[in-house]
Amino acid sequence: MSSSHCIAIALFCIAFLLGGISASHAQLSSTFYDATCPNVTNITRAVIENALLSDPRIGASLIRLHFHDCFVDGCDGSILLNNSDTIESEKEAALNNNSVRGFGVVDDIKTALESACPGIVSCADILAIAAEESVSLAEGPSWAVLLGRRDGTTANRTGADITLPSAVDTLDTLKEVFLAMGLNTTDLVSLSGAHTFGRARCVTFSDRLYDFNSTGNPDPTLNSTYLETLQGICPQDGNENVLANLDLTTPDTFDNNYFSNLQLENGLLQTDQELFSTTGADTIDIVNNFSSDQDAFFDSFVESMLKMGNIGVLTGSEGEVRLNCALVNADSSGSESFLHSSIETRDNAEDKYAI
Numbered sequence: 001m002s003s004s005h006c007i008a009i010a011l012f013c014i015a016f017l018l019g020g021i022s023a024s025h026a027q028l029s030s031t032f033y034d035a036t037c038p039n040v041t042n043i044t045r046a047v048i049e050n051a052l053l054s055d056p057r058i059g060a061s062l063i064r065l066h067f068h069d070c071f072v073d074g075c076d077g078s079i080l081l082n083n084s085d086t087i088e089s090e091k092e093a094a095l096n097n098n099s100v101r102g103f104g105v106v107d108d109i110k111t112a113l114e115s116a117c118p119g120i121v122s123c124a125d126i127l128a129i130a131a132e133e134s135v136s137l138a139e140g141p142s143w144a145v146l147l148g149r150r151d152g153t154t155a156n157r158t159g160a161d162i163t164l165p166s167a168v169d170t171l172d173t174l175k176e177v178f179l180a181m182g183l184n185t186t187d188l189v190s191l192s193g194a195h196t197f198g199r200a201r202c203v204t205f206s207d208r209l210y211d212f213n214s215t216g217n218p219d220p221t222l223n224s225t226y227l228e229t230l231q232g233i234c235p236q237d238g239n240e241n242v243l244a245n246l247d248l249t250t251p252d253t254f255d256n257n258y259f260s261n262l263q264l265e266n267g268l269l270q271t272d273q274e275l276f277s278t279t280g281a282d283t284i285d286i287v288n289n290f291s292s293d294q295d296a297f298f299d300s301f302v303e304s305m306l307k308m309g310n311i312g313v314l315t316g317s318e319g320e321v322r323l324n325c326a327l328v329n330a331d332s333s334g335s336e337s338f339l340h341s342s343i344e345t346r347d348n349a350e351d352k353y354a355i
């Protein structure tokens with residue numbers, strides 16, 4: 001091969017690598033607000049700390065908002081948008097409605113940030129920072145959040161119905177859903193570890209207690225003592241909105257007990273237990289590793305959160321920085337810029353909380 005050929009190939013490889021790197025990391029940066037809103041993290045943390053005083057579940061709810069934002073058309077704050085003439089909200093998609101929560105706290109963070117640095121911090125970035133701070137406040141890892149996302153001006157309810165994973169998906173389906181987002185099997189297992197805190201409603205797991213896969217019997221991969229506990233919390237034909245802890249051992253702490261629970265068949269959701277109980281699955285070794293080594297879980301979790309936070313981001317002059325997280329700016333003008341979310345009242349309305 002001639003030397004000019006070699007140089008051409010080398011240049012192509014460098015260009016390809018640079019292109020690949022910039023595409024996979026978009027233009028997000030951990031220092032994005034250093035000059036324009038240096039206290040963004042502290043301000044966000046303080047609002048969450050205050051909310052935790054009356055709502056120990058709120059951190060879990062906030063990280064879930066970031067996940068459900070990123071999985072539907074990228075991390076663009078679209079899950080926060082209310083219905084309007086132009087928006088069919090994601091928050092009322094089947095898997096979000098009466099399920100995702102925390103909008104009032106996002107509004108409180110936005111209000112505090114608008115007061116400190118008006119028009120600077122996007123709602124999509126607020127969700128990413130809130131997710132990290134929530135994990136850190138629950139004794140989990142901290143990390144440098146990559147920032148600079150812009151807010152989208154559309155929502156995609158149909159997309160939410162299609163792409164969000166359901167608690168009755170098979171392991172193969174979960175892998176496919178995650179792969180479509182650029183997330184591999186290790187990402188699936190580490191991110192599922194977010195179920196180390198927070199709650200789930202009876203409706204999301206009660207089939208496992210009484211009629212698993214239409215067998216008329218409970219899920220055979222559910223620990224019998226745990227089964228009895230859960231049947232007490234969620235009686236057949238009872239209130240489907242009653243809550244159970246996702247992690248029966250340390251419900252509000254971010255740790256690796258989620259994985260030791262799975263080893264004892266104490267996973268709450270079908271999709272949790274499948275990671276360990278699917279015969280021959282490659283996820284079993286990952287669960288065992290995370291169960292025996294919390295640092296390995298934390299490292300992997302951080303890496304996966306950074307990957308998830310990069311899905312489909314808008315940067316530069318794309319999208320906008322919303323002034324009100326629930327409204328696109330075109331709909332904010334003329335209003336009093338009241339920070340208010342349409343289903344906010346539901347945040348406090350539920351919580352018939354058992355265990």
Ligand code: HEM
Binds near residue numbers: 099165169174197201
């Ligand atoms: C692997 C696929 C996943 C499925 C099928 C799934 C499903 C669910 C379900 C059904 C609930 C309870 C919802 C309700 O009660 O209405 C829930 C709660 C939760 N999910 Fe997931 N999830 C998945 C992945 C994730 C990921 C990737 C994260 C974050 C990184 C996450 C974080 C949470 C948290 C923290 C809660 C508790 C929220 C709260 O208490 O408000 N989940 N999930």
